[in-house]
C-alpha cells in the first residue's frame with residue numbers, strides 16, 4: 001500500500017485530501033464528521049473580523065450546471081464567509097484540533113485590508129492551536145464589493161502587503177488563496193511569494209452566471225427576481241484551475257513555491273493530475289457537497305491503487321512530474337506528425353467523426369458505401385476532433401508518421417529531428433538551429 | 435367460479451384486477467426524467483441509420499435532441515410532420531426490426547436508444563392536450579374520396595386536408611381506425627388510444643367521416659371517380675386465408691382477427707369466453723397477438739403451431755420472446771391435418787414437417803393436442819375492388835401510390851409491401867402528396 005501521508009509546509013496529514021474552506025467546514029459538527037470520514041485536513045470556513053457577523057441571503061444561494069442524468073458539472077454560489085460569531089468558530093476550532101492532532105486544521109481569514117484588522121485577529125487564531133492560516137483573497141462576490149476577497153486578490157500590491165503583515169504577526173505557515181478572476185495568475189502568485197507566503201492555494205471560484213430563468217428573466221440563483229454573479233466551481237472549472245497551477249509551478253519566479261491545488265477535484269485521478277502539476281496536496285469542496293464526506297474514501301483508495309500500480313511509494317515520488325512537460329507553444333515539436341486512424345472493427349458507424357471533420361475541420365474523412373469511414377491522410381491535419389467526438393474509446397487513434405516517410409498532406413518528408421516554431425522558416429524571428 | 439382449469443370455453447377465468455393488469459401497457463410510459471436520460475444516449479448520428487430505417491423517415495436524432503433539451507412538445511411536432519400517426523406507431527412498430535435495429539448503439543452494446551418509447555413520450559406530450567399542432571391551408575375547392583379509415587386512409591386524409599383539400603373518408607366499419615381500433619394487441623394501445631388519436635387527427639378540419647359505408651356494396655369506384663377529383667383506396671385486407679383441413683368448421687374454430695376484434699371491442703373482459711386449451715395456427719404477428727391475448731385472458735395452455743422453422747416465422751424474435759415470456763408454447767414444423775371433436779372441437783391433430791430446399795413435406799408422424807378453441811392466423815387477403823389492376827393479389831401501384839386507374843391511388847395493406855402500420859402511414863402520406871401535386875398542377 002502506497003503511503004498517502006503528506007507533509008505540506010511542515011503540516012502533516014494522513015492523506016493529501018483536505019476539505020476547502022466552504023460550507024462543509026463551517027462548524028465543529030461537520031468537521032468532526034469529516035475527520036471521522038477520513039479527510040486528511042480541513043480549511044475552516046473563512047472567519048471575518050470581530051463584531052456582528054455577516055449576513056447571507058435568505059433565498060437560494062447556489063446555481064447549477066448539469067450534465068446527463070442531472071450529474072452536477074458545476075455549481076455557483078453567492079454565499080459569503082461564515083455568518084457565525086468569530087468567538088464561536090475559534091472555540092470550536094480549538095476543541096477539534098485538540099481531539100484530532102494528526103489532522104491538518106487551517107484557519108481561513110478575510111478581514112478588511114488594514115494592518116490593525118489583521119493584527120487583531122491573528123493572535124486569536126493562533127490560540128486555537130490550528131496548523132496555519134489561509135488568506136482568502138478569492139471570494140468574487142459580496143465581500144469583494146466591500147474591498148475584501150477578490151478585491152484584494154486582484155491587486156498584487158495588496159496581496160504582498162497583507163501577506164507581509166501576516167508573516168509579521170503570525171508564526172505558523174501562511175497560505176495565500178488566489179482568485180482566478182484575473183488575466184495572469186503569475187502576478188498575484190509572485191506578490192504572495194514576495195510578501196513571504198509559505199504557499200499559495202488555488203483556485204477560488206470563478207465569477208459566473210449559471211443560467212437565466214426564461215420565464216421571469218432572472219439570473220439563477222434568483223433572489224426575488226434578481227441575481228448576482230456567483231462563484232463557479234466543480235468539475236467544470238478543473239481545466240482552468242490546472243492551467244493556473246501549472247503557470248505558477250513553471251514560472252521561474254515562483255517555481256518551487258508550495259501549491260495547494262483546488263478546483264473540480266472529484267476523483268483520485270483529478271488529485272493525481274493536480275499533484276503531478278506540482279501541488280503538495282488538494283482541496284475539495286463541490287465533490288463533498290455533491291456526494292457527502294464519504295467520497296474521500298474513493299479518492300484515497302483510488303490514489304493508493306494507482307500509486308501501487310505505478311510503483312510510487314509516496315506522494316513526493318510523482319509530485320511535479322508533469323511540470324517540465326508544460327511548455328510554451330513555440331517549443332512544441334512541429335516535426336511530430338500524426339494521422340487519425342479509424343479501427344473498422346471498433347467503429348459503430350455513427351458518423352460523428354465524419355460530420356465533425358467534414359463540417360468543421362479539414363474534410364479529411366471519407367464516408368464510403370455502407371457507412372465505412374476512412375481518413376484521407378492527404379487532408380488530415382491531426383487535429384484530434386474526430387477522436388474527441390467519437391463515442392467509442394480507442395476506436396480512432398493517432399498514429400505517428402515515421403521519420404523518413406512522406407506526409408501525404410504536405411508532400412514533404414517527415415524529419416527525424418525535433419523542430420519548433422522558433423526555428424521554422426516561416427517565422428520571421430526564427431533563429432537557426434544550433 | 436371459473437379458473438384457467440375450467441374445461442371447455444368459459445368466461446371470467448381471471449378476476450377483473452388480474453385482467454386489467456394483464457392488458458395494461460406493455461411498456462410503461464416514461465416520466466420526464468427517464469425520458470431525458472434515455473434521450474441523452476442518442477449520439478445524433480450523421481445521416482442517421484434509424485431515420486433511414488423508419489418507413490416514414492422521422493428525423494429521429496432531431497426529435498430526441500428536442501426531448502433532451504426539454505421540449506417534448508416540439509419533439510412531438512417533429513415526429514408528426516413526417517408521421518401523423520406517430521402516436522400509434524410509437525406503440526405498435528416492431529422497432530426491433532426498424533429504427534432500433536439500425537441504432538448504432540445496437541452495434542456498440544446491443545442496447546439501442548429506446549426510440550419507440552421516446553417517440554411515445556414526445557407524441558403523448560402533444561396529444562395530452564388534445565390540441566392539434568397543424569393548421570389547414572386555404573380551401574382549394576378540390577374534393578377527394580378516401581376509402582378506408584385505417585392508418586393508410588387517415589394519413590392520406592390528414593395530409594390532403596392540411597393542404598386545403600376537402601376529404602370524404604368512408605369506412606365499412608362502425609368505427610374509424612382500421613386495425614388500430616380492431617386489430618392491434620390490447621396492451622399496445624390502451625385506454626382507447628386508437629379512438630382518441632382519430633379524434634385528435636380530425637381536428638385538422640376538412641375531413642368528413644362516413645362510417646358504415648363499404649366500397650362494393652354502398653359505394654362504387656366508378657361513382658367515386660366521377661364525383662371526386664381523386665380517390666384513395668386504403669381498405670386493408672378484408673378477408674382471411676382459408677384453412678384446408680378436416681374439421682375446419684367445428685364449433686370453437688375461428689379466425690384470429692375476429693377473436694382479436696371482439697377482444698378489442700369488449701367493454702368487460704370477464705365476459706369474454708376463452709378455451710382452457712387454445713391452439714393458434716400461424717407464425718406471424720397476428721398469431722402471436724392472438725396467442726398472447728388468449729393466455730392473458732386466462733387460458734391454461736396456449737400453443738402456437740407454425741408449419742416451418744422458428745427462423746422462418748413472420749413474428750420477430752422479440753415477439754416470439756414476448757409470447758414465450760407470457761407462457762405461450764411455440765411448436766414449429768407442424769401442420770394441422772385434422773380437427774377432431776363431437777360438434778365442438780376437442781383435439782387438433784398436427785403432422786410434423788421438414789423443409790426440403792424451401793418446399794414443405796409432411797413426415798407422416800402426427801401429434802394430437804387437446805384444444806377447446808382454435809384460431810386461424812394464416813394470413814389475410816385482399817377483397818379486390820372492381821377496376822384497378824392487381825399484382826400478386828394486391829392492388830398494383832407506382833412508388834407514389836398510383837393505380838392503373840386514372841385518378842385512383844392506393845396504399846397500405848391493400849398494396850404490395852410490408853403489412854405494417856408505419857408502412858401504411860408512409861404510403862398514405864406519399865399518395866396524398868402525389869394527389870396534391872397532380873391536382874394543383
Ligand SMILES: Cc1cc2nc3c(=O)[nH]c(=O)nc-3n(C[C@H](O)[C@H](O)[C@H](O)COP(=O)(O)OP(=O)(O)OC[C@H]3O[C@@H](n4cnc5c(N)ncnc54)[C@H](O)[C@@H]3O)c2cc1C
Pocket residue numbers: 526527528581582583584585586587604605606607610611612613614617618619622647648649650668669670671672691694719720723845846847848852853854855856858
Ligand atoms: C392482429 C394484427 C396485429 C397487428 N399488429 C401490428 C403491430 O403490432 N405493429 C404493426 O406495425 N402492424 C401490425 N399489424 C399490421 C397493421 O395493423 C396493418 O399493417 C395496418 O393496419 C394497415 O393499415 P391499412 O390502413 O392499410 O389497413 P387497415 O388498418 O386494415 O384499415 C383498412 C380500413 O378499411 C376499411 N375497409 C375495408 N374494406 C372496406 C370497404 N370495402 N369499404 C370501405 N372501407 C373498407 C376497414 O374497415 C378498415 O377500417 C397487425 C395486424 C393485425 C391483423
Ligand SMILES: Cc1cc2nc3c(=O)[nH]c(=O)nc-3n(C[C@H](O)[C@H](O)[C@H](O)COP(=O)(O)O)c2cc1C
Pocket residue numbers: none
Ligand atoms: C478550435 C477553436 C479555435 C478557435 N479559434 C478562434 C479564433 O481564431 N479566433 C477567435 O476569435 N475565436 C476562436 N475560437 C473561439 C470561438 O470563436 C468561440 O468564441 C468559443 O469557442 C466559445 O464558443 P463555444 O464554446 O460556444 O463554441 C476558437 C474556438 C475553437 C474551439
Ligand code: SF4
Pocket residue numbers: 339340356357361362363364365375376379380381382383384385386387
Ligand atoms: S484528426 Fe482532424 S483533420 Fe484528421 S481526420 Fe480527425 S477530424 Fe479530420
